[in-house]
Every structure is written in C-alpha cells, then in structure tokens.
Amino acid sequence: MGFLTFKGGIHPDDGKCFSKDQPVQTILPKGDLVYPLSQHIGAPAQPLVKKGDHVLKGQMIASASGFVSAPVHASVSGTVKGLEQRFSPAGTKGECIVIENDGEYREAEYEPVKPLEEMSRDEILEKIGESGIVGMGGAGFPTRVKLSPKEPENIDYIIANCAECEPYITADYRRMLENTEELISGMRVVLSLFPNAKGIFAVEDNKKDCIDKLKSAVDDEPRMQVASLVTKYPQGAERQLIYAVTKRAINSSMLPADAGCIVDNVETLIGIHRAVIEGKPLTERIVTVSGDDIASPGNFKAPLGISHQELVDAAGGFITQPQKLISGGPMMGFAMVTVDAPVTKTSSSLLAFKGDEVAKSKETACINCARCVDVCPSRLVPSRLADLAQRHDEDGFVAMNGPECVECGSCSYVCPAKRQLKQAIGSMRKTALANKKKK
Amino acid sequence: MNENYNVSSSPHIRDRIKSSNLMLMVVIGLLPATLFGIWNFRHENAWILVVVTTAAAVLSEYIYEKLMHKPITINDFSAVVTGLLLALNLPPTLPWWMGALGAVFAIIVVKQLFGGLGQNFMNPALAARCFLLICFAGRMTYFVYDGVTGPTPLAELKAGEAVNTMDMLIGNIRGTIGETSVIAIMIGAMFLILMGVIDLRIPGSYIVSFVVFIVIFGGHGFDPQYITAHLCGGGLMLGAWFMATDYVTSPITSSGKIIYGVCMGLLTGLFRLFGGSAEGVSYAIIISNLLVPLIEKITLPKPFGKGGEK
Numbered sequence: 220m221g222f223l224t225f226k227g228g229i230h231p232d233d234g235k236c237f238s239k240d241q242p243v244q245t246i247l248p249k250g251d252l253v254y255p256l257s258q259h260i261g262a263p264a265q266p267l268v269k270k271g272d273h274v275l276k277g278q279m280i281a282s283a284s285g286f287v288s289a290p291v292h293a294s295v296s297g298t299v300k301g302l303e304q305r306f307s308p309a310g311t312k313g314e315c316i317v318i319e320n321d322g323e324y325r326e327a328e329y330e331p332v333k334p335l336e337e338m339s340r341d342e343i344l345e346k347i348g349e350s351g352i353v354g355m356g357g358a359g360f361p362t363r364v365k366l367s368p369k370e371p372e373n374i375d376y377i378i379a380n381c382a383e384c385e386p387y388i389t390a391d392y393r394r395m396l397e398n399t400e401e402l403i404s405g406m407r408v409v410l411s412l413f414p415n416a417k418g419i420f421a422v423e424d425n426k427k428d429c430i431d432k433l434k435s436a437v438d439d440e441p442r443m444q445v446a447s448l449v450t451k452y453p454q455g456a457e458r459q460l461i462y463a464v465t466k467r468a469i470n471s472s473m474l475p476a477d478a479g480c481i482v483d484n485v486e487t488l489i490g491i492h493r494a495v496i497e498g499k500p501l502t503e504r505i506v507t508v509s510g511d512d513i514a515s516p517g518n519f520k521a522p523l524g525i526s527h528q529e530l531v532d533a534a535g536g537f538i539t540q541p542q543k544l545i546s547g548g549p550m551m552g553f554a555m556v557t558v559d560a561p562v563t564k565t566s567s568s569l570l571a572f573k574g575d576e577v578a579k580s581k582e583t584a585c586i587n588c589a590r591c592v593d594v595c596p597s598r599l600v601p602s603r604l605a606d607l608a609q610r611h612d613e614d615g616f617v618a619m620n621g622p623e624c625v626e627c628g629s630c631s632y633v634c635p636a637k638r639q640l641k642q643a644i645g646s647m648r649k650t651a652l653a654n655k656k657k658k
Numbered sequence: 659m660n661e662n663y664n665v666s667s668s669p670h671i672r673d674r675i676k677s678s679n680l681m682l683m684v685v686i687g688l689l690p691a692t693l694f695g696i697w698n699f700r701h702e703n704a705w706i707l708v709v710v711t712t713a714a715a716v717l718s719e720y721i722y723e724k725l726m727h728k729p730i731t732i733n734d735f736s737a738v739v740t741g742l743l744l745a746l747n748l749p750p751t752l753p754w755w756m757g758a759l760g761a762v763f764a765i766i767v768v769k770q771l772f773g774g775l776g777q778n779f780m781n782p783a784l785a786a787r788c789f790l791l792i793c794f795a796g797r798m799t800y801f802v803y804d805g806v807t808g809p810t811p812l813a814e815l816k817a818g819e820a821v822n823t824m825d826m827l828i829g830n831i832r833g834t835i836g837e838t839s840v841i842a843i844m845i846g847a848m849f850l851i852l853m854g855v856i857d858l859r860i861p862g863s864y865i866v867s868f869v870v871f872i873v874i875f876g877g878h879g880f881d882p883q884y885i886t887a888h889l890c891g892g893g894l895m896l897g898a899w900f901m902a903t904d905y906v907t908s909p910i911t912s913s914g915k916i917i918y919g920v921c922m923g924l925l926t927g928l929f930r931l932f933g934g935s936a937e938g939v940s941y942a943i944i945i946s947n948l949l950v951p952l953i954e955k956i957t958l959p960k961p962f963g964k965g966g967e968k
Binding site for chain 2: 225226229231232310386458459462468469470471473541542543544545549550551552553554555556557558570572575576577578580583584585586587588589592593596597598599600602603619620623626628629631632633634635636637639641642645
C-alpha cells in the first residue's frame with residue numbers, strides 16, 4: 220500500500236486491463252516516416268537534410284537551434300522526400316521532414332562510448348542533448364536543459380515518474396517490467412550528474428509487480444529507492460508527484476530544481492541510458508494502442524515518425540468507425556483530427572473510442588456542488604475561475620490564482636453539470652500568462 | 659476512410675454523475691421522511707398537501723420557463739426537491755392552496771427571478787416557508803397529532819415541560835409533515851452520505867456548534883436528555899441534513915462550509931433559546947445563506963505551492 224499522495228484528485232476507470240498484459244511488440248514501418256521539427260518545447264529543430272538525400276537510421280536529420288531545443292534523428296534508412304506541412308498528433312500543422320523507408324534499416328556509425336565513470340559532466344550532458352531526448356511523458360521539455368540547473372549540488376532528489384496515472388496507458392508499465400535494468404541504468408547516469416541526490420522511483424500502488432521488481436533491482440543501489448504512491452489521478456503531475464514524494468511544494472513560478480528535485484519520466488530515463496551507455500540517439504518509443512474500438516489493444520515499440528494508422532493496423536484495426544481518437548491519455552491527451560499523424564517523441568498512446576463521452580454530455584447550469592473544488596490538485600475554485608474566464612475578466616482570474624492551474628482536467632471530469640471547466644480555465648490561463656510575459 | 663473524428667478539449671472522459679442524478683438522489687433521500695410523514699399524519703390527509711405542493715413547484719417552473727421562452731429544466735428534478743422540501747416543512751393541516759402558493763413563491767420569486775437553477779441566493783423552500791409564516795402565521799403554527807391540537811414538543815421544552823425523547827426520535831409527535839421522525843430523516847441522510855451526495859462538513863459543524871451553544875447557554879449544562887430533545891425537536895435534523903446542505907446556497911470552499919455550519923448552529927441556538935418562537939432553524943439557515951458570499955470571500959483556498967498543499 221502506498222501512502223504518499225497529495226490533496227484532491229480523482230479515480231477514473233483506469234482501462235489499463237485492455238493492454239496491461241500485452242508484451243511490447245516491435246513494429247516496422249511500411250509507409251513514409253514523418254518527423255515534425257517541433258516535437259519539444261522550445262525552438263524548432265533546423266533541418267540538416269534536403270530532398271533526395273539518403274539517410275541512415277540514427278542519423279541526425281535536424282539539429283537543435285538554440286539552448287532550449289532538441290535535434291531529430293531518422294528512425295529508418297531511406298531517402299528524404301522533402302519538407303512538408305503535416306498534421307501533428309495534437310492537431311496543428313507544422314513543418315516535417317518526410318523520409319521514404321528503403322526497408323534496409325542500415326544504421327549510422329555511432330561514436331564509441333566511454334564508460335560512465337570516465338565521462339565528465341559536460342560530456343554526459345552533451346551526449347543527452349545530441350541524442351534528442353526530451354521529456355517523453357508528454358511535456359517534451361529538452362532533457363539536457365532540465366539536467367543543467369544552476370547548482371547541481373543542491374539537487375536532493377531525482378524522481379523517476381513511474382506513476383503513469385493517466386487511464387489506459389501502459390507504456391511505462393511495460394517498460395518498468397521489461398526494461399528494468401535500462402531504467403535503473405538511466406537513473407545511474409542522471410545520479411552521476413548530481414553528487415548529493417537520491418534516486419526515487421515513484422510508482423502508483425496499482426502497479427504492485429513493478430514496485431516489487433524495482434525494489435529487488437535497487438537492492439544493491441545505495442542511492443536509489445522505490446516509493447509507493449496512492450493510485451490517484453493526477454499523481455504523475457510534476458508538482459503533485461514532487462509533493463507526494465518529498466512533501467516539498469512548488470507553484471507555477473518555481474521550477475522543480477527550486478525544491479531540489481528533478482523529475483524524469485520512465486521513457487526518458489531509458490532514452491538517457493541508450494544515449495549515454497549505448498551511444499544511440501532517440502529513434503523509438505513505446506506507444507500503447509488501446510480503447511474500446513481497437514481490436515487487439517497492445518503496447519508497441521514504434522519508430523518515431525511512423526503513422527498512427529500503422530499502429531492501428533498493428534493492433535488489429537478498428538472494430539467499428541471510431542468517433543474519437545486521442546493521442547495521449549484521456550485526461551490530458553489531444554483529440555486527433557486524422558489518424559495519419561506521425562508518432563512523436565511525446566506520443567505515449569493512441570486511444571480509439573466508439574463513442575465520445577464529451578459530445579454525449581449536455582452542459583447544464585452550475586449547481587455549486589463544490590466537486591471541482593474538492594478534486595482540484597492545485598487547490599483552486601475551478602467553477603468560479605471558469606465563470607471569470609467566460610466573462611474575460613483576466614484580473615479577477617489572476618486574483619483567484621487561475622495561473623496556478625495545471626490543466627489536469629479533474630474539474631471537468633467530476634462536474635455533474637458537465638461544464639467545460641478546464642477548457643475555459645486553460646484558454647484564459649494562456650492569455651494571462653502571455654500578458655504577464657509582455658509586462 | 660471517413661475521417662470525421664470528434665475534436666474537443668481534454669479531458670475526454672467524464673464521470674457518470676449528472677446534476678439530475680444528484681437531485682433525484684436527494685428526492686430518494688427525502689422519501690423515508692415523506693412516507694413516514696404521510697403515514698403519521700394520515701388522519702390529516704397530509705398526502706394531499708405533499709402532492710399538491712410538489713406538483714405546484716414543478717408546474718410553476720414549467721409555466722414560467724415556457725412563458726419566458728427558456729429551456730424547460732423540470733427534468734433536472736430540482737423543482738421536485740424544492741416542492742417536496744417545502745411540503746415537509748408545512749404543518750399537515752395547512753390548506754392545500756397555501757402549500758401551492760408557497761411552492762409558486764419558491765420557484766418563481768426565489769429561484770427563477772434570480773436566474774434559475776444555481777443562481778438563487780436563498781434556499782427556495784425555506785424562503786417560501788418563511789413567506790408563509792408571515793402570511794398565515796396562525797395556520798403555519800397550528801399543529802395537530804391524532805386529532806389533538808397542541809404545542810410541538812420543542813415548544814413544550816421551551817416552556818420548561820418534560821418531553822418524551824423516544825417519541826421525538828420515532829416521530830409520533832406534533833410537528834411539520836417531514837420533521838418529526840429523526841429516524842426516517844437519518845435513514846435518508848445516511849443514504850445521501852453513502853452515495854456521496856452530501857458530506858459531514860456542513861451538518862457536522864452545524865450540529866456540533868448548536869450543541870455547544872445550548873450546553874453553554876441552555877441553562878441545563880451538559881444534560882443528555884435536554885440536548886437530545888433539542889436535537890430531535892423542531893426542524894433541526896431535516897434542516898441540517900437536507901436544507902443546510904443545499905449546494906446552491908452553501909459555500910463552495912471547504913473551510914467555508916465549516917464556518918457556514920457554525921453560523922447556523924449559533925443562530926439556531928440563539929433563536930431557540932432567546933427568540934420569541936421555539937423554532938429557529940429556517941431563519942438560521944436563510945440568514946446564513948445571505949452570509950455565503952462573505953464566507954467564500956474570506957475562505958478562498960490558498961493554492962498548491964503557496965501554502966494550500968497541506
């Protein structure tokens with residue numbers, strides 16, 4: 220039983236049973252591969268290839284264009300078809316490098332790796348930066364930047380975000396079971412950057428098998444521990460996770476490093492292991508394909524850039540015409556406009572649903588039931604914030620701490636009046652943050 | 659392939675509970691008290707008053723919305739709750755048309771004129787009860803049980819007479835239709851708590867602060883017999899569990915709910931011990947309803963990371 224938690228939160232049906240017990244299958248792409256230049260927070264990558272170029276698997280095809288940016292690598296060998304405007308899974312169009320797969324999967328020659336003990340701090344960070352690793356839980360913040368706080372000796376905790384609190388997704392769960400060693404190794408690399416830090420694997424207590432497996436694996440790792448968390452959404456939200464594990468609280472104007480913490484997702488840590496220990500760039504990730512409209516849900520090791528359509532095919536196709544496709548989890552993921560969007564560094568899952576609960580629910584008047592207040596992990600008053608947002612009262616919104624919202628969607632989930640609380644608060648929050656920057 | 663997928667902002671899943679489910683559960687929670695009241699006052703034909711009052715509430719909501727060209731919202735059961743609650747707060751001998759008039763006042767004046775569901779600042783059923791008390795003071799305080807007219811046990815208690823607390827628990831006493839049986843009320847309240855419709859924050863702080871008040875000022879010290887009689891008498895239980903917990907007219911903040919409960923407890927104690935009437939629950943609740951915006955203002959929670967995380 221886990222006791223570590225935060226105040227608020229919800230318990231949606233977790234839907235993990237669909238794909239939980241399906242071992243990871245590798246899929247090879249049949250069609251073209253599409254690589255958005257902007258798969259991360261920060262400046263889009265700069266393309267290094269042009270139409271007609273031949274590229275190898277693992278070759279850098281776009282480079283980081285600033286400190287907060289990340290390069291992109293080809294996940295197959297083939298020919299560059301050009302730069303095109305394509306849909307991202309989030310529904311926006313952006314510039315993408317399109318590569319025709321030659322089916323040979325010839326890999327680029329990687330620089331030989333040095334043992335971890337012989338690498339300097341800068342060499343490790345350089346390696347992580349060059350591998351194109353970003354926060355793969357969904358945020359997409361370049362990992363190299365995250366691992367370069369001003370005073371590394373002040374970092375007390377490296378928290379591996381193994382919560383996976385979003386319903387349906389089991390990608391991290393499979394990683395923890397199938398790639399325990401790589402996960403621990405990734406943590407070892409990160410710990411080598413922070414002399415005073417402890418490594419904590421924070422797992423929700425519905426993943427008992429992962430907790431046991433990780434616990435026995437960290438037995439001979441004096442700097443690592445496993446923490447069992449209460450199963451509750453949004454346990455994996457960065458601020459809530461840090462609080463659950465360390466009882467340190469940060470607000471919207473602070474970084475985890477201000478509380479002596481750095482949080483990295485499971486997939487990210489495995490990417491770090493592959494980059495620093497094996498010397499390979501980021502070219503693949505685990506994606507859960509699930510939902511009530513997928514014939515045989517499962518977890519797939521997908522090359523980045525593969526079309527979601529191929530993931531659907533690999534999972535046996537749709538049962539009927541789905542009404543809603545979601546990239547990411549049902550709580551914070553994006554509704555997709557087309558299934559022909561590429562898997563990116565932050566695509567943790569593809570969910571297909573026969574019906575759309577949101578379209579079915581009809582909005583009625585707020586009855587002031589306070590359910591949104593009771594579940595808000597940021598301890599806000601969502602119904603009042605949404606009222607202010609709908610009236611475009613930005614000052615009132617800021618005065619009621621609207622910018623502290625983490626957009627977890629718990630308020631919209633519980634609302635018996637089916638109000639689109641998170642949508643209203645989220646859009647006003649973006650306006651308020653943008654205006655704050657201007658000042 | 660047809661690619662007309664639905665696109666909307668996250669989250670993409672919703673809890674099953676709807677506002678109308680919650681209202682329906684409140685109606686179910688009121689049923690034990692309602693059925694007991696109808697049986698208890700069968701000689702007075704209390705069922706007619708209950709049916710007429712509830713129907714008048716629903717009908718007036720329907721007609722008002724129809725005339726104002728607003729969407730018809732009687733399916734959300736909120737008018738049923740208001741009408742039923744009002745009926746349970748009326749003496750069984752009240753003429754049916756007075757009940758209907760109260761229901762119309764509750765729905766039209768207190769609820770719809772302020773914007774409908776969610777906008778009223780006062781509990782409609784209680785506001786209507788107070789309205790009827792002012793209009794028809796005699797009929798509203800005329801209590802009969804088994805054909806015998808007399809004061810309610812709470813009035814007897816105030817006059818310093820002995821009361822039978824066991825009868826007050828069971829409910830075979832004089833009083834309004836729904837307030838007499840503490841057992842029936844508690845069965846309904848337990849149901850609402852188990853279904854997650856209400857919680858203990860408001861009724862708990864209300865009842866505890868009321869008890870503290872009468873222990874200090876009641877003149878009987880800590881006398882379990884006296885305290886039980888006060889708790890079981892009058893509208894306290896019905897008010898604390900079913901009317902103080904009305905979502906619309908109670909604070910949205912967690913600590914606000916406690917303060918609101920304490921306000922009601924103190925006012926009820928004040929009215930019962932020092933007021934002219936033996937009763938005090940209705941006025942205590944509607945006065946506290948008026949304090950809600952102020953209570954919310956001072957109890958705005960601190961956000962996470964700024965002290966609110968604990």
